[in-house]
Amino acid sequence: MIPPTFDYLVPATLPEAIALLHEHGDEAKVLAGGHSLIPAMRLRFAEPSHLIDISHIPGLDYVREEGGFLKIGTMAREVVLEDLPWITERYPLLVDTTKMIADPQVRNLATVGGNLAHGDPANDHPATMLAYRAEIEITGASGPRTVPIDEFFTDFFTTALEHGEILTEIRIPIPPARSGGCYLKVERKVGDYAAAAVAVQLSLAADGSIEQAGIGLTNVAALPTRAVDAENALRGQQPSDALFAQAGQLAADASSPADDLRGSAEYKLTLIRELIQRALRRSVERAQGRS
Numbered sequence: 001m002i003p004p005t006f007d008y009l010v011p012a013t014l015p016e017a018i019a020l021l022h023e024h025g026d027e028a029k030v031l032a033g034g035h036s037l038i039p040a041m042r043l044r045f046a047e048p049s050h051l052i053d054i055s056h057i058p059g060l061d062y063v064r065e066e067g068g069f070l071k072i073g074t075m076a077r078e079v080v081l082e083d084l085p086w087i088t089e090r091y092p093l094l095v096d097t098t099k100m101i102a103d104p105q106v107r108n109l110a111t112v113g114g115n116l117a118h119g120d121p122a123n124d125h126p127a128t129m130l131a132y133r134a135e136i137e138i139t140g141a142s143g144p145r146t147v148p149i150d151e152f153f154t155d156f157f158t159t160a161l162e163h164g165e166i167l168t169e170i171r172i173p174i175p176p177a178r179s180g181g182c183y184l185k186v187e188r189k190v191g192d193y194a195a196a197a198v199a200v201q202l203s204l205a206a207d208g209s210i211e212q213a214g215i216g217l218t219n220v221a222a223l224p225t226r227a228v229d230a231e232n233a234l235r236g237q238q239p240s241d242a243l244f245a246q247a248g249q250l251a252a253d254a255s256s257p258a259d260d261l262r263g264s265a266e267y268k269l270t271l272i273r274e275l276i277q278r279a280l281r282r283s284v285e286r287a288q289g290r291s
């Protein structure tokens with residue numbers, strides 16, 4: 001289908017983009033990589049009157065460590081994360097996730113900010129940012145504000161972004177020594193959204209026990225899901241198969257998947273139980289420098 005007509009606006013600065021959002025009201029939308037919004041417009045799920053393309057605003061596509069955080073500018077495209085060796089070395093969960101998103105053509109344009117701002121529980125970055133305990137910087141007419149990732153996804157396809165606001169930065173706390181993470185996803189075919197996927201990020205204490213654990217789940221509920229009980233069960237414990245099986249069950253208990261074309265709810269719960277165990281094993285290996 002062809003999208004309905006719209007006006008296309010190309011601001012040169014962030015304040016200009018925010019002013020345009022205010023000027024054109026609720027029907028105006030930010031355009032980043034366009035790989036969720038344009039398909040939605042072609043299906044007429046979204047019918048914005050104005051598209052405000054932020055991709056020509058300089059300085060929104062950085063990836064750098066600063067002030068205790070990995071800072072990702074909203075317009076950083078997936079392909080950039082794949083190609084930075086120091087990101088691969090220090091943020092394996094992030095790189096695992098990026099590489100599982102769609103295909104190289106999509107990743108050449110899709111942005112990390114757009115992946116989160118879309119609020120789709122089937123997207124892969126939300127679970128990863130939950131596991132990392134990321135912060136989201138949102139900028140509006142009165143300046144920037146910071147939202148913890150736990151408060152960012154508020155409903156199905158809905159986030160803490162208010163009209164007239166732009167997601168400007170994602171902040172991941174720099175993991176301490178002896179940290180590891182992993183993203184595992186089951187998809188029907190390469191490039192598809194997840195039937196179910198898990199993001200695990202953990203750090204180990206000097207005695208080998210699990211000091212911190214973050215677990216996010218993809219596409220098993222109306223919102224990206226954090227498996228809090230599973231995280232709590234892991235903290236302070238020595239890694240073991242029995243502990244990982246318990247965490248897998250607790251993560252499945254936190255999920256409420258639906259039957260759909262990607263599988264039955266029961267199948268997805270089985271995936272979560274199994275993927276969590278595998279992801280925990282690999283994350284511990286990475287934290288120990290063995291993988």
Ligand SMILES: Cc1cc2nc3c(=O)[nH]c(=O)nc-3n(C[C@H](O)[C@H](O)[C@H](O)COP(=O)(O)OP(=O)(O)OC[C@H]3O[C@@H](n4cnc5c(N)ncnc54)[C@H](O)[C@@H]3O)c2cc1C
Nearest residue numbers: 030032033034035036037102110111114115117123124167
């Ligand atoms: C064939 C195909 C397969 C895909 N498979 C996957 C997959 O496996 N996993 C996955 O996670 N994703 C997948 N995607 C989605 C893809 O990763 C999207 O590009 C991504 O979800 C959105 O990023 P974008 O930059 O393209 O955002 P856009 O499409 O430009 O925007 C998406 C939404 O977010 C809003 N928005 C964007 N940026 C901002 C901002 N900075 N501030 C405020 N609002 C903003 C827009 O207004 C729009 O509502 C797939 C897409 C395609 C086309």
